Amino acid sequence: MTHDDDRPTSAGHNTRLVRSGANPRGFHGFVNPPVYHGSTVLFPDTATMRSRGQKYTYALRGTPTTDALEEALDGLEGSAGTILLPSGLAAVTVPLLAFLSAGDHVLIVDSVYTPTRRFADSVLTRMGVAVEYFDPAVGEGLASLMRPETRVVFLEAPGSNTFEMMDIRAASGIAHAGGAVAMLDNTWATPLYFRPLEHGVDLSIHALTKYPGGHSDLLMGSVSANAATYDRLRDTQMALGINVAPDDTSLVLRGLKTMGIRLERHQESALQLAHWLEGCDEVARVLHPALPSFSGHALWKSQFSGSSGLFSIVLRGGGMTEAAAFLDALKLFGLGYSWGGFESLAVVADLSDRILAKAPSEGPVIRLQIGLEDVADLRADIENGLAAVNRLKD
Structure with missing residues (x-):
C-alpha cells in the first residue's frame, strides 16, 4: 500500500485529499511519493521472472507513483480499482471499448461531451456497435429504449454546456435490469461533490486535466470501477498498452492536495456571478444547476453536495455575431x-x-469557467462583454 495507514478513515474531504497518496514512513520520511521514471523492472532470479512473483514487473503495469494516485482516487470514489489514462477522452473511450463488441447496443445521453459523441459515431459505429442517443429528460422512459443487446448506458450529469440533470440512481437501475453497465462522466462535480458508485453507477469517469490537476498544465483521465467491472477494465487497459507519464501523475497528486479549497472558491465565485447574471437584461437564461430557477435544480439538490465553477449563459437574441462580440470584448476571461x-x-x-x-x-x-480571480474583476469583464453586445443593437 502506498498510502499512510494511520490516516483518518472518516475524515473530511480536505483531510483526505491532503493525506491521500502519501506514505512518508515508506519513503524515508518524504511527504510526497517519489516519481519513478523508467520502463524496465529487474527480477532477482528466473523463477520470480517466470512467475511474475513480485509487485512490479514492467512500468506499463504500474509503478509506486501511479499506484499512489490510483489509490488516492479509490479513496475518494469508494471504488474497487482505478485506472489512469493519458487524457479525459481516453477515460471515456477505454471503458466503452472494454464493454462493447460488434452487435451490441449502447445508449448515450444526448447532452454528452461532444468528443464522446464523435467517438461513438465513428469508431463504435465502425466496430458494428449500434449507437442510440436519449433525451436527458427521458426519466423512466429509458427502460423502453433498452434492448436485449444493450450493454452500456452512458450518462453525463450535469450535461455538457447546458447542464441538464437526471436521476442517476434510477438510470443505473434501468441499465442493470437490462443487463447493461452504467458509466458516468463525473468531471464537473468531482468525487468531492458526487460519488457515482454510491448511486448505482459501475464506472466513474474523470478528466483529471480539470479540477484534480487544477493548473492547466497536464492531460490525464481516470476511470474508477466497482468490483464487478474493474478486472475487465484493467485487462482492456493493459491489452491496449495505455498508461500515464510519471511527471504528470505527480502533478495530479500535487493538485489533489488543494482541490478541496480550490473547488470551494470556484463554487462560491461562480454562484455569485450566476445570481448576478440572472438579473442582467442581456441574459435570457443562466444554465447552472445550483440555481433554484434552473429546471433541473431539484434533481441536482437531491443528489449532489456542491457545484463547481462551470456554467453557461444564454444571450437574449442574436447568434454568432453577438457571441463573438461578447467574447472578443473580454480581457480577463481567456478564450479556450x-x-x-x-x-x-x-x-x-x-x-x-x-x-x-x-x-x-x-x-x-456562452460557457463560462470561473477561475480563482476576484469576483469583482470578473464581473467587470463580463459587463464589458455585455456592453459590446448592446453596441451591436444601437
Whole structure:
C-alpha cells in the first residue's frame, strides 16, 4: 500500500485529499511519493521472472507513483480499482471499448461531451456497435429504449454546456435490469461533490486535466470501477498498452492536495456571478444547476453536495455575431476550450450535434469557467462583454 495507514478513515474531504497518496514512513520520511521514471523492472532470479512473483514487473503495469494516485482516487470514489489514462477522452473511450463488441447496443445521453459523441459515431459505429442517443429528460422512459443487446448506458450529469440533470440512481437501475453497465462522466462535480458508485453507477469517469490537476498544465483521465467491472477494465487497459507519464501523475497528486479549497472558491465565485447574471437584461437564461430557477435544480439538490465553477449563459437574441462580440470584448476571461484550472475561460457552445436535447432558442450559449480571480474583476469583464453586445443593437 502506498498510502499512510494511520490516516483518518472518516475524515473530511480536505483531510483526505491532503493525506491521500502519501506514505512518508515508506519513503524515508518524504511527504510526497517519489516519481519513478523508467520502463524496465529487474527480477532477482528466473523463477520470480517466470512467475511474475513480485509487485512490479514492467512500468506499463504500474509503478509506486501511479499506484499512489490510483489509490488516492479509490479513496475518494469508494471504488474497487482505478485506472489512469493519458487524457479525459481516453477515460471515456477505454471503458466503452472494454464493454462493447460488434452487435451490441449502447445508449448515450444526448447532452454528452461532444468528443464522446464523435467517438461513438465513428469508431463504435465502425466496430458494428449500434449507437442510440436519449433525451436527458427521458426519466423512466429509458427502460423502453433498452434492448436485449444493450450493454452500456452512458450518462453525463450535469450535461455538457447546458447542464441538464437526471436521476442517476434510477438510470443505473434501468441499465442493470437490462443487463447493461452504467458509466458516468463525473468531471464537473468531482468525487468531492458526487460519488457515482454510491448511486448505482459501475464506472466513474474523470478528466483529471480539470479540477484534480487544477493548473492547466497536464492531460490525464481516470476511470474508477466497482468490483464487478474493474478486472475487465484493467485487462482492456493493459491489452491496449495505455498508461500515464510519471511527471504528470505527480502533478495530479500535487493538485489533489488543494482541490478541496480550490473547488470551494470556484463554487462560491461562480454562484455569485450566476445570481448576478440572472438579473442582467442581456441574459435570457443562466444554465447552472445550483440555481433554484434552473429546471433541473431539484434533481441536482437531491443528489449532489456542491457545484463547481462551470456554467453557461444564454444571450437574449442574436447568434454568432453577438457571441463573438461578447467574447472578443473580454480581457480577463481567456478564450479556450478547457476548464477546471485556476484561470477563467469563455467559449461559445456549439450544440449543433444535438438530436433531442436541443439548444436554447433565445440566443447563443456562452460557457463560462470561473477561475480563482476576484469576483469583482470578473464581473467587470463580463459587463464589458455585455456592453459590446448592446453596441451591436444601437
